[in-house]
Amino acid sequence: MPAGACSTKGAMTIDLSNFDMCRILVVGDVMIDEYLWGEVDRISPEAPVQVVSVLRKSTTLGGAGNVANNLVTLGAKVSVASVIGAGESADSELLLKLFKDLSVDTTGLIQDPARSTTKKARIIAGHQHVLRIDHETRQEISQAHTARLVQFVRERIHTFNVVLISDYGKGLLTEILLRQVIDVARQNKKPIVVDPKGLDFKKYAGATAITPNNREASLAAGIEIADDMSLFAAGRRLLQDVPVQKVLMTCGKDGMVLFEQGQEPYRISTEARQVFDVSGAGDTVLAVLGLGLASGGSFRQAAALANVAAGIVVGKVGTATVSRNELQSALEPAVGGLAAKQKTLPDLIAIAEHLRAEGKTIVMTNGCFDLLHVGHIKLLSASKEMGDVLIVAIDDDKSVKALKGENRPIIRAQERLRIISALDCTDYVTLFSSEELENIIEAIRPDILTKGSDYTTETVLGRQIVERSGGRVVLVPVTEVTSSTRMINQIKDGGRGQAP
Numbered sequence: 001m002p003a004g005a006c007s008t009k010g011a012m013t014i015d016l017s018n019f020d021m022c023r024i025l026v027v028g029d030v031m032i033d034e035y036l037w038g039e040v041d042r043i044s045p046e047a048p049v050q051v052v053s054v055l056r057k058s059t060t061l062g063g064a065g066n067v068a069n070n071l072v073t074l075g076a077k078v079s080v081a082s083v084i085g086a087g088e089s090a091d092s093e094l095l096l097k098l099f100k101d102l103s104v105d106t107t108g109l110i111q112d113p114a115r116s117t118t119k120k121a122r123i124i125a126g127h128q129h130v131l132r133i134d135h136e137t138r139q140e141i142s143q144a145h146t147a148r149l150v151q152f153v154r155e156r157i158h159t160f161n162v163v164l165i166s167d168y169g170k171g172l173l174t175e176i177l178l179r180q181v182i183d184v185a186r187q188n189k190k191p192i193v194v195d196p197k198g199l200d201f202k203k204y205a206g207a208t209a210i211t212p213n214n215r216e217a218s219l220a221a222g223i224e225i226a227d228d229m230s231l232f233a234a235g236r237r238l239l240q241d242v243p244v245q246k247v248l249m250t251c252g253k254d255g256m257v258l259f260e261q262g263q264e265p266y267r268i269s270t271e272a273r274q275v276f277d278v279s280g281a282g283d284t285v286l287a288v289l290g291l292g293l294a295s296g297g298s299f300r301q302a303a304a305l306a307n308v309a310a311g312i313v314v315g316k317v318g319t320a321t322v323s324r325n326e327l328q329s330a331l332e333p334a335v336g337g338l339a340a341k342q343k344t345l346p347d348l349i350a351i352a353e354h355l356r357a358e359g360k361t362i363v364m365t366n367g368c369f370d371l372l373h374v375g376h377i378k379l380l381s382a383s384k385e386m387g388d389v390l391i392v393a394i395d396d397d398k399s400v401k402a403l404k405g406e407n408r409p410i411i412r413a414q415e416r417l418r419i420i421s422a423l424d425c426t427d428y429v430t431l432f433s434s435e436e437l438e439n440i441i442e443a444i445r446p447d448i449l450t451k452g453s454d455y456t457t458e459t460v461l462g463r464q465i466v467e468r469s470g471g472r473v474v475l476v477p478v479t480e481v482t483s484s485t486r487m488i489n490q491i492k493d494g495g496r497g498q499a500p
Contacts, residue, residue: 008398013297013301014292014295014296014297014301014302014305015295015296015326016074016075016295016327016328017074018295018296019074019076019291019294019295019324020075020076021073021295022075022076022077022161022162022291022294022295023076023077023078023079023159023160023161023294024071024076024077024078024079024160024161024162024163024164024165024287024290024294025072025078025079025080025081025108025153025156025157025162025163025164026064026067026068026078026079026080026081026164026165026166027064027080027081027082027108027149027153027163027165027166027167027173027181028063028064028067028082028164028165028166028167028168028172028173028195029063029064029082029118029166029167029168029170029172029173030061030062030063030064030065030068030080030082030084030095030109030118031061031062031063031064031095031117031118031119031120031136031168031170032059032060032061032062032065032091032094032095032098032117032118032119032120033059033060033061033062033064033066033119033120033122034058034059034119034120034121034122034439035056035057035058035059035060035121035122035124036052036054036057036121036122036123036124037055037056037057037124038052038053038055038123038124038125039049039053039055040052040053040054040125040130041053041126050125050130051258052123052125052130055145059094059098059270060098061095061098061099061102062118062120063118063166063168063170063283064080064082064166064168064283065080065095065098065099066283066284067102067164067166067195067283067287067320068080068099068102068287069102069321070283070284070287070288070309070321070322071287071291072102072103072104072305073114073321073322073323073324074287074288074291074321074322074324075324075329076291076294076481077105078102078104078439079104079105079108080099080104080105080106080108080109081108081109081149081152082108082109082110082115082139082149082172083109083111083112083115083141083145083149083172084109084110084111084112084115084118085109085111085112085113085115085116085137086112086113086115086119090100090105091116091117091119091135092111092117095117096109098143102427104131107152107156108149108152108153108156109307109377110145110148110149111415112141112142112145112180114231115137115139116135116136116137117135118131118134118135118136118137118168118170119134119135119136120133120134120135121133121134121135123372124353125357125405127385128357130183133207135172137170137171138169138170139171140171140174141171141172141177141359142176143176144459146174146176146177146180146399149177149181150177150180150181150466153180153181153184153185154184157184157185157188157190158188160190161190161293161294162190162191162192162193162214162290162291162293162294163185163190163191163192163292164193164194164195164286165178165181165182165190165192165193165194165195165204166195166208166283166286167194167195167196167197167198168197169197173197173203175184175203178203178204179203179205179206182204182205182206182207183206186206191208191209191290191293191294192206192207192208193207193208193209193210193211193286193289193290193293194207194209194210194211194244195210195211195212195282195283195285196210196211196212196216196220197216198220199219201220201238201241201242201244202241202242202243202364204242204244205242205243205244207243207244207245208244208246209244209246209247209289209299210238210242210244210246210247210248211247211248211249211250211285211286211289212238212247212249212250213249213250213251213252213282214231214234214249214250214251214252214338215496217234217235217238217247217249218234220238221233221234221235221237221238221418222237223237231249231251231257232257232265234249235247235249235257235259235265236259236265238259239259239260239261245260245261246258246259246260246261246299247259248285248289248303248306250281250282250285250310253270254269254270255267255268255269255270255307256268256270256303256306256307258299258300258303260299266300267305268300268304268307270310270311277496280296281310281313281314284306284309284310284313284321284322285306285307285309285310286306287309288302288306288309288310288322288327288344289302289303289305289306290302291305292305292306305327305331308327308330308331309322311324311330312327312330320346320347323344325342325414329342329418341421341426341427341428341429342417342421342428342429342430343428343429343430343488344430345352345430345436345439345440345443347357348391348428348430348440348443348444349443351389351428351469352443352444352445352446355389357432360387360388360389361386361387361388361389361447361448362387362388362389362391362444362445362446362447362448362452363383363384363387363389363390363391363446363447363449363450364390364391364392364393364444364446364449364450365379365380365383365390365391365392365393365449365450365451366392366393366394366395366430366432366437367379367394368394368395368400368403368408368409368416369392369394369403369416369419369420370400370404370408370409370410370411370416371394371410371426372419372420373413375452375478377423378476378478379450379451379452379476379478380392380423380425380426381425382450382475382476383425383448383450384425384426384427386448386450386474387447387448389427389428390427390428391427391429391430391444391446392420392422392423392424392426392428392429392430393429393430393431393432393437393440394413394416394417394429394430394431394432395431395432395433395434396413396431396432396433397409397412397413398433399432399433399434402434403434413431417429417431437461437462438461438462439463440477441462441465442462442465443464445465445466445469445471446466446471447470447471447472448466448471448472448473448474449462449463449466449471449472449473449474450473450474450475450476451473451475451476452475452476452478453475453476453477453478454478455475456475457473459476460473
């Protein structure tokens, strides 16, 4: 076993609010990740292949673009340097729009009519990747483009805290470009962290650190990794052969191991989480590691933080990011275990598709849940008994104020999320505004939508959407005359007027 070991403790010493002041340069292969989500119910009569009925399509930034997306999501100011396609290409225009929507500085982005913009199109049926189609150019960039990129880095390096290099082997990061960019960063005393590609890591000489996964490390070191002993041997070999200060090897569910000159291997353990998809986890590690360093953390602290972030993002389907709230919740000992239940709508859409593919029954309910009482508990417990998974949608503070009055809510949204997450009967919790409820129901398509019996079926918002998709609305009998408003009024009244 390695001499050092930690979980999330080191990460907690980094103040996430400092991310807003960080300026990061990302140099690497930017691309588009396209997802075609569908269902399979038959085999093609034309060939022995599955027929996928496409239900929806989504696109997001991939590769170095996903690194930038992660950084922006966490609050950093980001610039990208790369070469993409040009001309009439819809992919190039889409890529530029995606960056513009994130307010990413694209001054260092060069458009080349001779290249195509890299796009990975994935066809997903349920939770299974059926096929991936790649559009790309792997030819090395020209000397002229190399000179332009180096000039951009040289002119702007003083404005950045950290340089992140994301190598996907698409011809951008030649040895000449790498050597010059790394030299400029070192001369200006800027940390350089590289997510490497290929068998020869010596081209990253001079970088502060490289972050290979254990498979990449095994191939580059020429050592088959089968246990801790061989893993440590591979890490030490890389540290000996590659002129870098540190090697941070990511090991999936087994966390990470940090190798440093003159130090024993340092293991960073991970929390046990359900893994939906590892796509883009390396991008998240690179982004959060860089932000941890840029905000003043030590390398070990930044690595621990990156490990926590990776643990969150693998619980999502497709190329995904981690938010600051998710990261902060995971770092708080009292509620870290509850963070996995708190999901955004895109997360829930992917989770619902996965659950349906497994034949699970999805139950959903919604409400303010301001001052939890016995009626709430009965509603949630009964709802859970109707299916396999219960999703609870909670009104945000603005919605509660509109529904209940100026002095509400008593309990703020984040605390209500944590309280509902702590109940064993709830599987996932999400926050929404009133006008979004029907969109959420439409997106998740629950099999059962529940409300208390103080409603009628006709007055349940979203009933028609649920029934149209084959689901049903169930009213849970609540016999007690209990409400948060009544409880609050009793408290204000000193307890007078209570029912016998």
